Amino acid sequence: MTTRAAQLAKLLVRVAITTALLVWVFSQIDLAQFSEAVKTARWQYVAMVWVVTAILFWIRSVKMQVILARQGCVVPLTTLFGATTVTALYSLILPGFLSTGVKWYILKRSTGKGTNVLSSMLYNQFATMALMTVFGLAALMVSNPTSLLVSDPAKRWLLPVVCGALLVTVLAVTLGLLSERAGGKVLDLLKILSGRMPSKIRQRSHQLLDQIAVFQTVGWRFHMTVAFLAFVDTLFGGVLVYVLAARSANITVPVTVFMWLCTGIYILGRLPISVANLGVREVTLVGFLAVYGVEKPAALLMSMILFSALIFMAVIGSMFQLYWSVPLRREGLAANRSDKMRKT
Numbered sequence: 001m002t003t004r005a006a007q008l009a010k011l012l013v014r015v016a017i018t019t020a021l022l023v024w025v026f027s028q029i030d031l032a033q034f035s036e037a038v039k040t041a042r043w044q045y046v047a048m049v050w051v052v053t054a055i056l057f058w059i060r061s062v063k064m065q066v067i068l069a070r071q072g073c074v075v076p077l078t079t080l081f082g083a084t085t086v087t088a089l090y091s092l093i094l095p096g097f098l099s100t101g102v103k104w105y106i107l108k109r110s111t112g113k114g115t116n117v118l119s120s121m122l123y124n125q126f127a128t129m130a131l132m133t134v135f136g137l138a139a140l141m142v143s144n145p146t147s148l149l150v151s152d153p154a155k156r157w158l159l160p161v162v163c164g165a166l167l168v169t170v171l172a173v174t175l176g177l178l179s180e181r182a183g184g185k186v187l188d189l190l191k192i193l194s195g196r197m198p199s200k201i202r203q204r205s206h207q208l209l210d211q212i213a214v215f216q217t218v219g220w221r222f223h224m225t226v227a228f229l230a231f232v233d234t235l236f237g238g239v240l241v242y243v244l245a246a247r248s249a250n251i252t253v254p255v256t257v258f259m260w261l262c263t264g265i266y267i268l269g270r271l272p273i274s275v276a277n278l279g280v281r282e283v284t285l286v287g288f289l290a291v292y293g294v295e296k297p298a299a300l301l302m303s304m305i306l307f308s309a310l311i312f313m314a315v316i317g318s319m320f321q322l323y324w325s326v327p328l329r330r331e332g333l334a335a336n337r338s339d340k341m342r343k344t
Contacts, residue, residue, distance in 0.1 A: 005048045011093075014275050021279025025286055025300065034297035037249065045248035046305055049241055053309040054316070056237040057084050063229035067124050068107070070218055071116035071211060079110050082324070084316035092276045092314055100125075106324075115204070119211035129267070130174040136263025137167040143256040145291050178223060180216040187213055226240065236238070238262045241309065242302075249302040253292045261288060 061080035068075055083106040091099040104121055108114040141160040148155050176182040187209045194205045215222075242258040265284050269277040282303045289299040 010272070014272065018279040019272040021283050022275065024151060025279070025282045028286060028296050029300055030297065033295065034300060037295070037301045038299040040250060041301060042248050042250065045244045046308065047254070049244045049248070049309050050239060050312045052241050052244065056233050056241070057081060057088075057227060057313060059233045060084055063226060063233060064120070064124060066225060066229065067120045068111075068117065070214060070222065071113070071120050073107070073111040073113055073116050073120065075110055079106070081109055082317070082320035085313050086321050087317070088310055088313040089317035089321060115207050115211050119208055119214070122212060123215045124226075125245060125270075126174075126177075127226050128230050128234055129270070130170060131227055132234050132263045132266055133170050134167055134174075135231075135235050136260045136267075137163045137170070139256040139259030139263070141167075143254055143260065145257075145288070148291055151271060167251065178216060180213075181257065183216045184213065187216075234266065235259065235262075241306070245302045245305040245309075248305050249298045251289065251298050251302055253293050253294065257289075257292060261285065272287070276307070276310065278307070 058077070058081055061077050061084055064080050064084075065075060065077060072085045083103045086106065087099050087103040090102045093099075094102075100121060104114070104117055107117045107121075111117060134329060141163045144156065144160055146159045177186060190209055191206055194202050197205065220282045238261055239255060239258050242262050243255065245259070246253070261284065265277065265281050268284070274280045282300060285303045286296050286299040289302075
C-alpha cells in the first residue's frame with residue numbers, strides 16, 4: 001500500500017467513525033424538541049463564545065512564545081496566533097496531533113529551527129495535557145457523577161478514590177519527568193533505545209532529546225509560568241466557553257462538571273479517531289449531561305455552539321493562510337525564473 005493510499009484509508013476510517021457517532025447521537029434526538037431548543041436559545045452567548053475563544057487563542061500564542069524563547073526562537077505573537085488559527089483550519093480535516101504538524105511547519109519556516117520548535121511543541125502538549133488531567137480528575141472527584149447513579153453509599157466513593165489515585169500518579173510522573181535527575185535518566189534511556197535506528201534518524205532523535213532536556217534545567221519558576229498560562233487558557237477560559245455555550249442552550253449544571261467534560265473532550269480530541277472531534281464531542285456531552293437531567297436536544301445544541309467556535313477560528317485561519325500564500329507563491333515563481341535563467 002502506498003503512502004497516499006494509507007493516508008486515504010485512515011481518513012476514511014475517521015470519517016466512518018465520525019459518521020457512526022453522529023448517526024447514533026441524532027438517533028437519540030427528537031427533532032421537534034431540538035427545533036424547540038434552537039428557538040429558545042440565547043444567541044447573544046454565542047457571540048461571547050466566539051470572542052472568548054479568540055482571546056484564548058491569543059493567550060495560547062503568548063504561552064507558546066514563552067516556551068519558544070527558551071529554545072532561542074523569537075517569533076512574533078501575530079505569527080503564533082496565525083499559526084494557531086491555521087491549525088484550527090486544518091483540524092477540520094486532520095485529527096489533533098496531526099493537525100499540529102501544520103503549526104510546526106509554519107514555525108519552522110519562521111525560525112529555521114525545526115528541532116527547537118518540535119521540542120517546544122512537545123513540552124507544550126505535555127504540560128497542557130498534564131495540567132488538564134490533574135484538574136479534570138480533581139473536578140471529577142468533587143462532582144462525583146456516580147452519586148446520582150448509585151444508591152449504595154459505600155460504592156459512591158469508588159470513583160473519587162480511583163480519581164485521587166490517578167491524580168497523585170499523574171502529578172508524580174509529571175514532576176519526575178520535569179526534574180533534571182529523574183527526567184534526565186528517562187531521556188538517557190530513550191537515547192539508548194534509539195541506538196539501533198539508522199544513523200541519520202538516530203542523530204536527529206538525539207538532537208531532539210537534547211533540546212527537550214533544556215526544559216529540565218529551566219527552573220520551576222518557568223514551569224509555573226507555563227502552568228499559569230495553561231490554566232488561564234485551557235481551564236479557566238475553556239470552562240468559561242463551555243459555560244457560555246451551556247447558557248446559550250439554557251443548560252445549568254455545576255461548573256465542576258464542565259471542568260472534567262472539557263478535559264475529557266480535549267484528551268479524546270488528541271486521538272486520531274474522528275474528524276474535527278465531531279461525534280466524540282456530541283456523544284460525550286449528550287451522554288454525560290443526561291446524568292444531570294439535561295435534555296439531549298439541549299446538549300446537542302451546546303455541542304454545535306462549541307463547534308461553531310472552531311469554525312469561527314478556522315475562518316480566521318483561512319485568512320492567514322491566504323495572506324501567507326501570496327509571498328510564498330511569489331517566492332516560488334522567482335525560484336522558477338532563476339532556474340530557467342540558469343538553464344539558458
